[in-house]
Amino acid sequence: MFKPKGRFPSKPAPRSASTGPKKGGNDGGEKSLPYGLIYKQNYISAREKAEIMAYLKTLYPIWEMRYSKNNPPPENQKQRPLLRPVYWLGNWQFACLNYYHPPKGIYNRCVTAEGYPPILEYLIQKIEALVHDTYAPRDIPRGWHLNTCLINYYGDQIGEDGKKNDCARVGEHKDFEPGPVASISFGERAFFQFVSSQGTESKSNAVFQQWLEDSSLQIFGGDKFKKHLFHRVQRVDRKSGDSFPLNEISNFETRRINFTFRYVPDEHITPFHRLSAEAKEDVQGYMEKLAEHSDFFKEELSK
Numbered sequence: 001m002f003k004p005k006g007r008f009p010s011k012p013a014p015r016s017a018s019t020g021p022k023k024g025g026n027d028g029g030e031k032s033l034p035y036g037l038i039y040k041q042n043y044i045s046a047r048e049k050a051e052i053m054a055y056l057k058t059l060y061p062i063w064e065m066r067y068s069k070n071n072p073p074p075e076n077q078k079q080r081p082l083l084r085p086v087y088w089l090g091n092w093q094f095a096c097l098n099y100y101h102p103p104k105g106i107y108n109r110c111v112t113a114e115g116y117p118p119i120l121e122y123l124i125q126k127i128e129a130l131v132h133d134t135y136a137p138r139d140i141p142r143g144w145h146l147n148t149c150l151i152n153y154y155g156d157q158i159g160e161d162g163k164k165n166d167c168a169r170v171g172e173h174k175d176f177e178p179g180p181v182a183s184i185s186f187g188e189r190a191f192f193q194f195v196s197s198q199g200t201e202s203k204s205n206a207v208f209q210q211w212l213e214d215s216s217l218q219i220f221g222g223d224k225f226k227k228h229l230f231h232r233v234q235r236v237d238r239k240s241g242d243s244f245p246l247n248e249i250s251n252f253e254t255r256r257i258n259f260t261f262r263y264v265p266d267e268h269i270t271p272f273h274r275l276s277a278e279a280k281e282d283v284q285g286y287m288e289k290l291a292e293h294s295d296f297f298k299e300e301l302s303k
Contacts, residue, residue, distance in 0.1 A: 036222030038134060039210060043217035044123070044184060051119045052186070053244075056257065060247045060293040061085035061153055068096035068282035083167040084155070085249055088113050089120070090148035091269045094283045100264055101176045108279040110264050111287075112271045114296045116149070124261065127182045131219060135180060139222045144179040146261035147269075153246060154190070154236050154256040168236035168256060172197055172204055175231075177262035180221030185212045187242040187256040192218070194229040204230070212258075214242070247293075273303040 033039060044052070064082050067073045082095055091110040093099045100109045116124065124146050131140065156164040168188075172195050175181050190212045195204040207229055212218055220226060236256045244254040272280065272287055290297040 034208070036220060036225040037208070038130065038217070038219035040217045041213055042215050044215040048119060048123065049186065049215055055117045055119065056244070059087050059151070060290070061087045061151070061249060062286060062289055064095045064286065066095050070278040070282050071096050071098060083169070085153045085246060085252060087151040088149065089116055089151070091264055093148070093150070094286060096282050097279055100268070102178070106268050108270065108276045110148070110269045111275065111283065112269055112300065114294065120149070123184070127217065127219070127261070131180050131182070131221070135221055139180065141178045141263070143265065144263050146182060146263055147266070148177070148262050148264050150260045152258045152260065153244070153252070153254045154233070154258065155252055155254040158251045158253060164253065170233040172230035172232040175260070175262055177264055179263045180219055180226065182217065182219045182261045184259045185216050185256065186214055187244065188237040188240055189213045190236045190256055190258070191234045192231065193234055194225055194231050197230050271303065272300045
């Protein structure tokens with residue numbers, strides 16, 4: 001098992017906030033990318049992947065509904081489940097709490113969750129060092145560290161009749177957590193796009209696109225790719241035959257797993273017992289479900 005023995009160097013020589021972009025984020029032989037993007041194929045070794053896969057087998061992902069009693073659907077929408085099961089580490093951003101969205105969506109959004117296992121701590125140290133070595137200081141917020149992770153399971157929903165519905169996609173959106181975002185992919189490759197959009201009534205235009213391969217690392221940050229453009233997963237291949245069984249979920253067939261690491265200021269992460277009464281009511285059922293297989297969540301409910 002990986003055991004971090006100290007922090008990787010993460011702060012290069014001091015630079016002024018006005019300093020221009022640093023060197024590119026790719027090793028020799030990889031296609032040159034514009035500033036703000038880093039992509040590394042085969043970033044995760046076979047040994048690291050095996051340990052991560054073993055860890056995933058201990059998790060019990062859950063299905064979440066998009067809305068709740070205290071956060072009902074808008075007039076033109078209706079209650080619906082998310083397209084895929086999920087699991088969060090660091091802090092859990094329940095869909096019905098509207099996720100983390102500064103400047104107004106800050107409090108009662110991020111609920112304290114389980115920490116990272118040693119293998120992810122090890123990788124996060126490397127990734128944070130890479131970010132500090134690649135991005136200009138102006139693009140790394142004070143206190144930035146990758147303290148939250150969304151694990152998305154991409155694949156097919158399976159109906160009662162056995163028919164499969166391909167849900168391996170994510171519509172265009174922005175990750176509003178400040179600073180660079182890092183993601184690690186496993187399984188089938190995904191077609192990922194950055195797009196410009198003027199709203200739901202107009203057509204979006206792809207600005208940059210790439211395939212995210214098994215065991216790859218992608219990082220995006222800076223004004224263009226993090227703040228101005230939206231991003232989406234258009235589709236996920238089904239060529240390699242990868243399949244990841246999920247504990248207690250039989251109506252979903254997973255062919256890609258993605259870890260998305262982000263930063264939420266520590267002061268905006270709230271233990272369950274300190275949530276507002278409405279937020280606590282809305283996520284009580286999810287917390288109880290998680291506590292069935294997690295000592296951490298069981299303890300959170302007992303406080």
